[in-house]
Amino acid sequence: xxxxxxxxxxxxxxxxxxxxxxxxxxxxxxxxxxxxxxxxxxxxxxxxxxxxxxxxxxxxxxxxxxxxxxxxxxxxxxxxxxxxxxxxxxxxxxxxxxxxxxxxxxxxxxxxxxxxxxxxxxxxxxxxxxxxxxxxxxxxxxxxxxxxxxxxxxxxxxxxxxxxxxxxxxxxxxxxxxxxxxxxxxxxxxxxxxxxxxxxxxxxxxxxxxxxxxxxxxxxxxxxxxxxxxxxxxxxxxxxxxxxxxxxxxxxxxxxxxxxxxxxxxxxxxxxxxxxxxxxxxxxxxxxxxxxxxxxxxxxxxxxxxxxxxxxxxxxxxxxxxxxxxxxxxxxxxxxxxxxxxxxxxxxxxxxxxxxxxxxxxxxxxxxxxxxxxxxxxxxxxxxxxxxxxxxxxxxxxxxxxxxxxxxxxxxxxxxxxxxx
Ligand SMILES: C[S@@+](CC[C@H](N)C(=O)[O-])C[C@H]1O[C@@H](n2cnc3c(N)ncnc32)[C@H](O)[C@@H]1O
Ligand code: SF4
Numbered sequence: 093x094x095x096x097x098x099x100x101x102x103x104x105x106x107x108x109x110x111x112x113x114x115x116x117x118x119x120x121x122x123x124x125x126x127x128x129x130x131x132x133x134x135x136x137x138x139x140x141x142x143x144x145x146x147x148x149x150x151x152x153x154x155x156x157x158x159x160x161x162x163x164x165x166x167x168x169x170x171x172x173x174x175x176x177x178x179x180x181x182x183x184x185x186x187x188x189x190x191x192x193x194x195x196x197x198x199x200x201x202x203x204x205x206x207x208x209x210x211x212x213x214x215x216x217x218x219x220x221x222x223x224x225x226x227x228x229x230x231x232x233x234x235x236x237x238x239x240x241x242x243x244x245x246x247x248x249x250x251x252x253x254x255x256x257x258x259x260x261x262x263x264x265x266x267x268x269x270x271x272x273x274x275x276x277x278x279x280x281x282x283x284x285x286x287x288x289x290x291x292x293x294x295x296x297x298x299x300x301x302x303x304x305x306x307x308x309x310x311x312x313x314x315x316x317x318x319x320x321x322x323x324x325x326x327x328x329x330x331x332x333x334x335x336x337x338x339x340x341x342x343x344x345x346x347x348x349x350x351x352x353x354x355x356x357x358x359x360x361x362x363x364x365x366x367x368x369x370x371x372x373x374x375x376x377x378x379x380x381x382x383x384x385x386x387x388x389x390x391x392x393x394x395x396x397x398x399x400x401x402x403x404x405x406x407x408x409x410x411x412x413x414x415x416x417x418x419x420x421x422x423x424x425x426x427x428x429x430x431x432x433x434x435x436x437x438x439x440x441x442x443x444x445x446x447x448x449x450x451x452x453x454x455x456x457x458x459x460x461x462x463x464x465x466x467x468x469x470x471x472x473x474x475x476x477x478x479x480x481x482x483x484x485x486x487x488x489x490x491x492x493x494x495x496x497x498x499x500x501x502x503x504x505x506x507x508x509x510x511x512x513x
Contacts, residue, residue, distance in 0.1 A: 180242045181485050183454070183485055183486060183488035183489065184486070184488060184489040185491070187439075187440070187442055189238070189241060189242045189482075189485045190243060190244050190412060190442035191243065191244070191245045191246075191442050191443040192235070192238045192243045192245070192246050192247075192445070192446060193248075193249050193446070193512045194231060194247070194248050194249070194445075194446045195249050195250050195251060195253075195445070195511065196225075196231070196248055196249075196251070196253045196256040196262065197220075197225065197250045197252065197255055197256045197448050198219050198250065198251045198447070198448055199219050199255055200213075200251045200252040200255065200280070200509055201255060201282055201319075202280050202282070202316070202317055202319060203315065204280075204314060205313075205316055205349075206314075206344055206373055206380050206382075207376075207380065207507075207509055209316075209380055209381075213509070220449050224449045225448045225449060226446075226449065226450045226468075228258075228261055228262040229265075230465070230468055230469075231265075231266075231446075232262070232265040232266060232269070233468070233474075234464060234477070235269055236270075237474055237481060238444070238481060239269050239271045240271070241478060241482055241485075243272075243444075244272065244273040245272075245273060245274040245275075246266060246276075247275075247276050248266075248278070249278045249512040250448070250509065251509050251510075252279065252282070252283075253277055253278070254279050254282070254283040254284065254287050259287070260291050260294040261294070263275070263294040263295055264294040264295055267296070268295075275295065275297055276296065276297060276298050276299060276300065277291070277299050278299075278302065279299065279301055279302070280301070280302050280319075280324070281302065281303065281323075281324035281327035281328060282324065282327065284299075284328065285326045286330075288330040288331040288333070288336060289333075291334070292336050296336060298336050298338060298339070299331050299336040299340070300340040300341070300342055300369075301331065301339065301340070302341075302343070302344075303321070303324050303325075303328070303342070304343050304345075304353065305343075306321055306325075306353060306360055307350075307352075307353055307356070308320065308321050310350050310352075311324075314349065328366070338365070338367050339365075339366045339367070340366065340369055341361055341366050341368050341369065342369050342371055343357055343368060343369070343370050344370075344373055345371070345372070345388040346373045346386050347373075347386045349386075351388055354370070354393055354396055354397070355396065355397065358427060361427070362401070362420065362424055362425050362427075365425060367425070367426060368428070369427070369429070370390065370393045370427070370428070371429075371430045372387050372388070372429075372430065372432055373387050373388070373433070374433060374456075374508075375457075376456060376457065376506075376508040376511075384433075389431070389433075390429035390434055393429055394429060397418075398418075401420055401421075401424075402420070402421040402422075403419065403420060404420075406418060406426060411440065411442075412440045412441070413440075414437055416430075416431060416435070432493050436491070436493030438490070438492070438493050441491075445511050445512050446464070447461060447510055448512075449465060450463065450464045450465025450468065451463055451464070452481065452484055453506065454484065454485065454490055455488075455490035455491075456492070457490070457493070458490060458506065459506075461511075464477065464480060464481070
């Protein structure tokens with residue numbers, strides 16, 4: 093089945109959204125009831141071209157109504173695309189700004205060995221002080237400016253985003269941003285069983301959960317805090333029940349560590365209809381001791397799965413999609429690979445990143461960010477902040493993954509937990 097890709101504006105499923113919708117209905121209902129009924133049905137019918145010879149309105153069939161709605165939706169999409177082309181800011185390699193990842197905290201309750209190894213992120217590690225974090229109001233204001241500058245999709249991340257207290261309040265604020273097409277979140281799933289319903293209620297549409305193995309021992313060793321895999325699975329199930337679908341599952345594969353988990357994970361996700369994305373182990377930051385030999389190439393992973401359950405290449409869901417998608421030949425779902433090491437996709441990168449303390453980065457491997465918090469707190473206007481954002485994007489030329497070499501390995505880089513994965 094074709095996975096549904098969020099398009100169109102965020103349809104609110106929240107109680108608030110429903111209440112607002114019913115208020116609109118009752119308002120139009122009361123207006124209508126104050127007019128003459130026969131006049132109303134005649135004028136409605138003639139505008140739809142549905143007046144019969146006797147002058148009695150013909151009620152459009154369900155199929156006709158659906159067709160009209162679909163035409164209206166397409167017209168809205170076209171208008172929105174035109175608007176985005178109009179406001180679009182391109183970088184020096186002609187890449188438009190379309191995605192924003194917002195890190196809401198640099199803290200995490202896991203110590204994944206490939207991301208926050210405990211030797212570096214130990215008890216004396218200095219995380220961002222609370223006062224340095226952007227408030228939800230500050231994040232929402234910047235998000236509005238990014239969307240007005242062409243961003244269509246926002247992903248909340250971290251660190252572990254669900255550690256940020258009352259995150260659902262931020263979700264609700266972002267769900268209200270006009271023009272935002274897709275709002276999602278990446279989590280390690282540890283707090284998801286408790287939070288899924290509230291996040292969905294606040295307006296989150298879908299979710300990505302990171303899970304690197306179903307084997308309790310392998311998983312506990314990878315997260316390095318002994319967290320139980322069954323609790324993450326319970327979180328995924330809660331998200332599914334809350335309607336945060338299609339559920340995506342991210343699995344980083346590291347040679348000699350969790351290759352044996354690839355097939356069990358593929359079976360698990362296929363049976364349950366989750367979209368599994370294998371991520372090549374990347375050289376982000378300096379703390380994980382990355383070596384090229386530890387990377388299991390995406391092509392090997394695809395071959396491994398294909399040998400058990402034949403796959404067929406699928407097209408991109410949208411321009412700039414980083415995952416290469418593969419469908420099971422029998423129609424039972426799909427898997428994807430994010431091959432940022434062996435098949436870099438910098439040419440189509442439309443993504444900016446905002447750290448929890450308000451630094452704007454234009455590449456996961458960038459060496460420095462542009463500070464937005466200081467000018468924001470100093471009282472700059474929306475237009476001044478927009479000039480900063482578009483200014484940073486328009487001079488961007490990074491394509492680190494395409495240039496990756498021994499020389500670039502030594503460049504200073506930001507840790508994934510800070511910049512937001
Ligand atoms: C940094 S985490 C932040 C969100 C959340 N804590 C989580 O784990 O899903 C975002 C994603 O980055 C991935 N990641 C972290 N370090 C990585 C690395 N060195 N190479 C590839 N992916 C990595 C994680 O597996 C996760 O899917
Ligand atoms: S990958 Fe996510 S869960 Fe693991 S240490 Fe990094 S931020 Fe935490």
